[in-house]
Amino acid sequence: MARTLRGQLLTYGVLAVLLAMVLSGAVGLIVVQARTRALLRTQMLSTAVALASGLEQGGPAQGQALLDTFRRGGGADAGYDAVVVDLAGRVVAATDLGDVGKPVDEAIGHAEPGLQRVLAGELPVAFEEMTHRGLPVLDLSLPLHADPVEAARITGGLHLSMPYRPFAPLVWRQVAALGLFALLLAALLVVPLWFYLERSLVRPLRLVVAANRDVGEGRPAPRRIPDRAMPHHELGELMRSLNEMLARLEAADGELRRRLRELSALSSTAVLLSQSAPLEEWLRQTLEKVLEITGADAGEVSLFEPGLQRLVVRAHQGFWPDWLTAEADRPTPTLCSAMAERRKFLSLEDVSQDEHRSRLAYVRKGLHGYCDLPLEAEGQVLGGLRLHSRQEHKPSPLEQDLLAAIASQIAVALMNVRLYQETRRLATTDPLTGLANRRVLEERLADEFRRARRYEHALTLIMTDLDHFKVYNDTHGHPAGDVVLRELAILLQGSVRETDLVARYGGEEFVILLPETARAAALVVGEKIRAAVEQHPFAHRETQPSGRLTISVGVATFPEGLEQPETLLHSADRALYQAKAMGRNRVYSSAL
Template identity: 35%
Template sequence: MSLNDWIDSVVVVTSLVTSATVLVTAARYYRHSQRGRTGVAWLLILAGVVCIAISETTEAASLVAGGREMPIPDLFDILAEIALAAGFIRLLHVDLAAERARQTALEQRAQQSESLATAALQLTASLELPEVLHGVARETLALVGADVVAVYRVDSATAGVVSQVTIARRGGDDAEVGPHAPGPLSLTAIRTRRPQIVETVQDYPAFQPRPPRGLASLVAFPLLRKGEAVGTLITGFRQPHHFTEDELHLLAAFAEHAALAMYNAELHRQIEELSVTDPLTGLANRRRFTTKLAAELVRARRYAKPLSLAILDLDNFKSLNDRFGHPAGDATLCAVAQVIRQCVREVDLPARLGGEEFAVILPETDMMEAVVVVERLREQLEATPVMREGQWPKVTLSAGVVGRAGEALPAAPADLYRLADEALYCAKASGRNRVVSAQEERICANSAKGFSEY
């Protein structure tokens, strides 16, 4: 065998092995590659590789046949070039489209992050709970383009059974609903600590047989703080809505901010309440009494409304405290506070000013009406057994009442307090366990007393 024959044989074998290797590799890669948008491109590339393999095999066969050239290799070379070019162009197009989609997704996420940051910042603008609830509802509307948003505030004292709701509607005014039992969707979110997605309200079993009207899709997120539910955030759409993964992530992130804002607002309310509440009796303390009296005095003078003030003082409380001890004295003060609560209206403000001294602010009440209220209070306290067992002296009180209307009221709260205090001193000097009005105080013979500043 000549040298040329050896060379031709090597070329034939090499062409066959190369063609087979390329064909098997391309086929396996296509089989393991993703289908869909890139499947056509890889199919074209596979076709191009097959054409190359046929071309190489044909050329090898022509060499074996004694060097006779065949037209088939040229044809398959052209087909291979076309198929490979088309395949790579398709891949390039798919890659560009995928890159554009990734860029769009990144821009959307950046916009969502910015919107989330803005919405969360708005929630920190106030520590007043009603304003925070309205802010949560309004920001949720804008964040996901919902039609209705309801924010449930869970009452921790009733373990989530009772809640207060703030509702925001697109294109409408916000509304508040008083305490009531939460609905099945909100209750499920609270109990499971997981979001509840309802894309078709008609198919949600808990809504049967009366699904909510006017809404097609709902999602409820529990508002959790340190594992405890402080409320729920319900987002609704009037038209059927598919909640995307991005929307759910956005709402979940915002729900965390909303829960923190509501928790901080509730904590602020509790601290404010403690700062104006007497720790022993639960009545308003002197700080709240002073603020309330000044505000009611301004309002009564401006709108020509009556305003009355009663100052109450327990009779012989020091002797009771010395004889039975301070725990008994504290129990007495708490019992007196309870009687006062039972005898006054919700608009009235009962307060403990210190020691055994109490006060009641009675808005839009003239002096005669106030005397009737305080006299009823005095009688009820006298008839109330403070201690069920053992010997306990009867607890009584003396009271001074003043009432005026409009411009007849003094401009300074201290002056109104002084008038009621003078009437109280007259009641003490007249034998205790009685109610004296400021008019009666004028004829009291023992009213020449020096008073401490208000």
């Protein structure tokens, strides 16, 4: 079967013509056969009536002579067989002399019930269709009377037989004539119909298919259908609608490509976030870009702060100066919070319809419609993005998809930053105490040592160690010991300045780095720490050998004969062990 519409129309047209010819031939055959049969009956009846009249007038003696004359006069050429029978059913005259004297059934080759009923006076005439020697035969029987006037007394009968075959060529000629007429009629109908369908259906549909193919192949400017090729019916309306759709699609494609370029620029800002830009600055730049892409008049980015069950505004653009203060003082929950809980896009054309009654001030500032988008990545809601416009506008599905893509970009970037910060924290923080680890200590010590040498500042390092801590662990277990270490870390962190560094050096040893601090001031800090630990109510401290938990403190200061960071660390370590050797729970300086 042809795949093109033109091929299918041609195929169906040819099939229709052939079907019309077959149907015309069949109908013609039936009609011609019916007319032929009617004609044969009429001819046979008139011939039989004429013969019967002659036989009745001439009597039985003239019957054979009359049939001979009938046979020589063309009856045999016309295919007629005629016999005259008496009431006993015996042939008394026949066109074939060999049949004379035979029973009628033997003479005509088959039983003839119609003739028997005619001889019995039951029928005035009998027509029967029989098959004789494989051919269809039409039989006619008439009664013969002794006196044409006295028709009541039957003396015999006349039987005529004639096959259809002599008339078969006439039948087929008429059938052929009807078939030719049907072919010409079909040609007269199909050819104009073909040209009409080609012009008004096939050609326009090819243009529609070509336009759709351009769209399917993603061409930026799909071909338009010329107005002159549009038919003046429903298909033309369809093509005009397709042209309008292509125009809108082309405009949308251009807008989408523009926004994709802007999204690409937006994604590039995510790289800046992971490099060096502070989070607030990156959020501010990103929000400016989002407002430019979406055409919104104002916007805000709020993030969930660790440890807080609410959103905190981290960036905003397009609001009045005291907007952030008004937001912070608002007692009712924000719709942004509701959005973050539901994790779905929310849009409201008129802010006065806000069920929280928290945004009515925006109306007075000319900001009506807004939409909220969750900043969600890896199943976690990090915050929300809210955009405001001065028009009561509901985003279309395409705009919602764009906004969702923007929110996804921001959320992924934020998640990456959090993962980076968490990875960096794990790499630089002691997991048990939360203090800086040994790696950070060594890097900070090298930096501070170079700074102290360059500017000729003092730099002091304090090393501490818990006294008899192994006894505590062996008595109460390591979980209890971990609790002591965490409490000690809090004490140490609270005893120094923000510029100082407290780090866990290993086990129960801690190091405090004091920039721009001389030895005398460092000894004061060390004594402060020792006293704070001695007085702290650690759990089970009474089980220690001295009845309390204590620490020993070693102090070393640059530049008192120390030329390298490592020597400063080793000097503080030696001072620590000297304090332990002197009885523990004391502060000792390497210069003492």
